[in-house]
Amino acid sequence: MKFKKVLIANRGEIALRIIRTLRELNIKAVCVYSEADRTSMHVKEADESYCIGPATSKDSYLNIEAIITALKISNADAVHPGYGFLAENPDFSDAVTKAGAIFIGPSGKAIKELGYKSTAREIAVKAGVAITPGSDGLVTKNHKQVAKKIGYPIMIKASAGGGGKGMRAAMNEKEFEHCLNMAKNESLAAFGDDGVYFEKLILKPRHIEIQVAADTHGNVIAFAERDCSMQRRHQKLVEESPSPFVTPAVRKKLANSAIKLVKASGYHGVGTVEFLMAQNKEFYFMEVNTRLQVEHPVTEMVSGLDLVRMQIHIAEGEKLEFTKERALEIHGHAIEHRINAEDMQHNFAPCPGTIDSWFMPGGLGVRVDSHVYTGYTIPSYYDSMIAKLIVWAPTREKALARSKRALSEFYIEGVKTTIDFHSKIINHKDFIKGDIDTSFLEKYFAEEKNKNEKIKNKK
Amino acid sequence: MKQLKEISDWVKQTDLVEVFYKNKKDHIKIKTAEAPVEGAHIQCSYKEILSPALGIYHASQKGKNLNLKEGKVVKKGEVLGIVEQGKTNKEIKCPVEGKLKKIMIEDGDAVEYNQPLFFVEEAS
Numbered sequence: 001m002k003f004k005k006v007l008i009a010n011r012g013e014i015a016l017r018i019i020r021t022l023r024e025l026n027i028k029a030v031c032v033y034s035e036a037d038r039t040s041m042h043v044k045e046a047d048e049s050y051c052i053g054p055a056t057s058k059d060s061y062l063n064i065e066a067i068i069t070a071l072k073i074s075n076a077d078a079v080h081p082g083y084g085f086l087a088e089n090p091d092f093s094d095a096v097t098k099a100g101a102i103f104i105g106p107s108g109k110a111i112k113e114l115g116y117k118s119t120a121r122e123i124a125v126k127a128g129v130a131i132t133p134g135s136d137g138l139v140t141k142n143h144k145q146v147a148k149k150i151g152y153p154i155m156i157k158a159s160a161g162g163g164g165k166g167m168r169a170a171m172n173e174k175e176f177e178h179c180l181n182m183a184k185n186e187s188l189a190a191f192g193d194d195g196v197y198f199e200k201l202i203l204k205p206r207h208i209e210i211q212v213a214a215d216t217h218g219n220v221i222a223f224a225e226r227d228c229s230m231q232r233r234h235q236k237l238v239e240e241s242p243s244p245f246v247t248p249a250v251r252k253k254l255a256n257s258a259i260k261l262v263k264a265s266g267y268h269g270v271g272t273v274e275f276l277m278a279q280n281k282e283f284y285f286m287e288v289n290t291r292l293q294v295e296h297p298v299t300e301m302v303s304g305l306d307l308v309r310m311q312i313h314i315a316e317g318e319k320l321e322f323t324k325e326r327a328l329e330i331h332g333h334a335i336e337h338r339i340n341a342e343d344m345q346h347n348f349a350p351c352p353g354t355i356d357s358w359f360m361p362g363g364l365g366v367r368v369d370s371h372v373y374t375g376y377t378i379p380s381y382y383d384s385m386i387a388k389l390i391v392w393a394p395t396r397e398k399a400l401a402r403s404k405r406a407l408s409e410f411y412i413e414g415v416k417t418t419i420d421f422h423s424k425i426i427n428h429k430d431f432i433k434g435d436i437d438t439s440f441l442e443k444y445f446a447e448e449k450n451k452n453e454k455i456k457n458k459k
Numbered sequence: 460m461k462q463l464k465e466i467s468d469w470v471k472q473t474d475l476v477e478v479f480y481k482n483k484k485d486h487i488k489i490k491t492a493e494a495p496v497e498g499a500h501i502q503c504s505y506k507e508i509l510s511p512a513l514g515i516y517h518a519s520q521k522g523k524n525l526n527l528k529e530g531k532v533v534k535k536g537e538v539l540g541i542v543e544q545g546k547t548n549k550e551i552k553c554p555v556e557g558k559l560k561k562i563m564i565e566d567g568d569a570v571e572y573n574q575p576l577f578f579v580e581e582a583s
Contacts, residue, residue: 050571051572069514
């Protein structure tokens with residue numbers, strides 16, 4: 001079935017990103033929006049749009065009944081969930097199907113299997129993919145004994161968690177009880193579920209993830225890895241592909257593991273298999289994101305393939321157009337910077353407000369995915385990301401130089417942003433060498449604090 | 460061209476600053492030269508009643524037709540129909556006592572969240 005009209009159940013840059021591909025495919029875009037997003041770019045660019053509720057996500061972008069009503073009124077053929085909000089909600093996927101439309105993504109059942117970490121680990125074990133030592137599924141009793149058996153340090157993770165929420169590291173038995181309660185409470189508040197499981201904590205790991213795409217005919221392809229080790233409190237800030245840490249032999253192993261896992265689950269759509277990679281390049285399966293990722297453009301830049309287009313074709317029931325070998329081809333190097341409206345001087349507090357002036361970088365190898373424009377007011381209800389700056393160059397060295405240049409060109413007035421912070425990172429000797437792990441930023445901030453205190457003391 | 464002149468003349472007579480017109484394949488945007496930067500502030504002495512949800516409007520309550528007509532006297536709390544969203548029906552209650560001046564929708568229309576449905580002249 002060829003889609004004529006697709007409803008986008010999201011907002012911001014990703015809604016706009018999806019509209020771009022829909023337009024190239026000659027498919028009409030239906031957008032939904034909250035009262036706070038009336039002046040948003042995705043509404044302006046849509047062929048049709050519907051106000052579905054007030055500003056609070058719960059009553060708008062998370063309101064399944066309202067979105068399904070918009071789907072019925074607009075008579076769209078399919079729904080693209082974007083990322084975040086309802087993208088990994090099995091009930092939403094099923095509700096779209098029940099309404100007679102197609103969900104551009106996996107079925108509710110597949111989301112439950114691969115998207116829920118405890119079941120995903122079980123599937124990984126069966127498929128022969130290495131996982132970090134940890135509790136066998138959910139821990140419902142004898143929490144302390146289970147933790148002790150795995151051995152500290154351990155990671156406490158919420159089963160329904162994501163984006164760093166409901167996740168706590170306990171370095172020893174003394175910290176354990178407190179961390180467990182924190183993880184449970186956070187998960188209960190954010191996802192309405194307080195199930196947790198434990199994992200051994202790997203020190204100085206890199207976050208390496210594999211983009212996959214699976215059609216409904218049993219074909220699965222995997223792309224070259226993305227390195228997302230630059231994180232602050234489990235929130236990714238800079239992503240690149242390929243990873244400077246991964247060798248061609250390891251890359252092959254990563255791709256094979258990801259394909260094995262996806263094949264073992266009857267999954268279709270695009271998805272990302274996340275791994276933790278130890279310093280000896282052994283890697284362990286972490287989780288699957290059963291949707292498009294924020295950082296998907298770096299893969300698009302090095303592969304030259306449009307992942308949203310691929311999602312749509314898969315949902316239309318077509319066979320994958322590309323071979324495994326083609327997907328793994330690497331053309332050059334890409335780096336993504338997530339530009340947030342945040343005040344880095346004040347612990348990255350969100351900084352909503354009106355954009356008085358907005359000038360985006362351009363030129364060869366520069367891509368900006370953003371919904372922001374001069375005069376736009378960033379609402380305080382949602383994510384603080386205002387743009388993704390993606391650079392591409394033939395080599396990593398050239399990509400770093402291009403990042404520096406593009407960041408220096410990015411001109412935003414009216415709100416505080418993380419652009420200067422990205423400039424600092426890109427000039428850091430360890431990042432230039434490619435020698436970082438997921439704890440890089442923690443150490444970096446500690447060093448900066450020390451430096452500042454020394455300067456103060458001298459004065 | 461003639462049509463264009465008609466539209467622009469009409470815009471000048473109103474307090475509109477920007478008009479977007481679409482007719483099959485043609486579309487045109489007209490902005491008046493004296494368009495204020497901040498946009499016009501339109502004030503209305505009538506009380507607007509907004510849709511509580513996105514859904515289908517029904518001019519009925521518990522299956523009974525409400526027979527709404529412009530000019531009808533309405534009481535505070537009186538039900539002016541429902542908006543059906545999936546399995547839930549949201550009642551539209553008149554927030555003031557007065558006269559129903561304008562009905563913006565018809566039974567069975569799709570309405571958006573916060574879309575003006577009625578205008579009521581408040582009883583003084």
